[in-house]
Amino acid sequence: MNLVLLETADFIAPDRARLDGRRLQHIQQVHRAGAGDSLRIGLLDGQIGSGRICELNDDFAELQVEFHRDPPPGLPLALILALPRPKMLKRTIQHATALGVKKLYLINAYRVEKSYWQTPWLDGDKLREQCLLGLEQAVDTRMPQIELRKRFKPFVEDELPAIAAESRKLVAHPVTDTPCPVDITSPTTLAIGPEGGFIPYEVEKLQETGFDAVHLGPRILRVETALPVLLGRLFPGR
Template sequence: MNLILLYTSDFITPHRVQISGRRHQHMRSIHQAQAGETFRVGVLNGLLGEGTVETIGEHSLTLSVRFDRAPPTPLPLQLIMALPRPKMLKRTLETAATLGVKDLWLINSYRVDKSYWSTPLLRPDKIREHLLLGLEQAGDTRLPRIHLRKRFKPFVEDELPALARNTRALVAHPYQAAPCPAAQDRPTTLAIGPEGGFIPYEVEKLREAGLNTIHLGPRILRVETAVPVLLSRLFPLTF
């Protein structure tokens, strides 16, 4: 936990907070927080700053806080992904949040198993949990927006053309594609397929929606690997 995320419900006064639960336990057991010690804090969807520990109890901890800077700049990206298998979904959500993705569309695809859509990990509270872990890792406060689309064709035909318009519109596809373009800080729409990739029909529909196919070379990557590699190639990321 590189950042202690705070919520409006934590505030006792405008400059004092009380936290409990997972964050309290993490600060006690991992950080071994002591009174007077200072930590990085941030308000969810708000500013970053510092918090100084005032009291440490068995069930809660209080900090005096001040905020003086904005969170990291988001990536100018609309990320569209075929729904990964549940075990990979957790890591993908955390990675996307860590790297600054703020709009993530999870869509259906021929190679997406129907059972994936019934996983408890798609519950709003579970999605939020993993996004928060990614924000804490990155030191960010802006919560990503997650959009679920269970039908491929209506999404690609009715929504995607408008999303992709006036952006660098790309679909990662390892066959008959151009090399990944150079990093640019510009609005981008990027689609990433499931394990095994999009089928030819889906690739053609994505092209019709305005997306150009790109590849990363001869190696076939897992989705959880492809996401950070693609984002690091497409944007001038600084860490």
């Protein structure tokens, strides 16, 4: 936890917050902080600052807080991601959030097993928990927007044109001659398929919407590996 995230409900006064549960445990066991110590804090969807511990006991930590800078800007990206298998979903959400993705669509695809959509990790509270972990890691405060779309064709035909309007449209696909571009500055919509990739029909539907297929080289990567590689290539240093 590189950032202690606060929410509105934590405040007991305009400049005082009281924390318990997981955050209290982290302050005690990882930061090994005590009264008088200062921690880096952030207000969820707000600014970043510092919090001085006024009181610390087994039940709560009380911090005097002040905020003085904005969080880092999000990536100029809409990420279209075929739903990963549940075991990978948690890590992928954390990675995407930590890397600055602010708009994420989890979609269906032919190679996405139907059982994946039944996982409890798609519950709103569970997704939010993984996003918080990603924000804490990256010292960011702005929550991403996550949308679920269980039908591929209606999404691509009816919604995606508006989502991707006035952006560069890319689909990661190993069977193409075009390498992934590097260090682009324009708004981008990036589609990443499931394990095994999008099937040809799905790639063709995306191409009909204006997407260009790009590859990362001869190696076939897992989604959780391909995602940071793609974003690091497209937006280095952001």
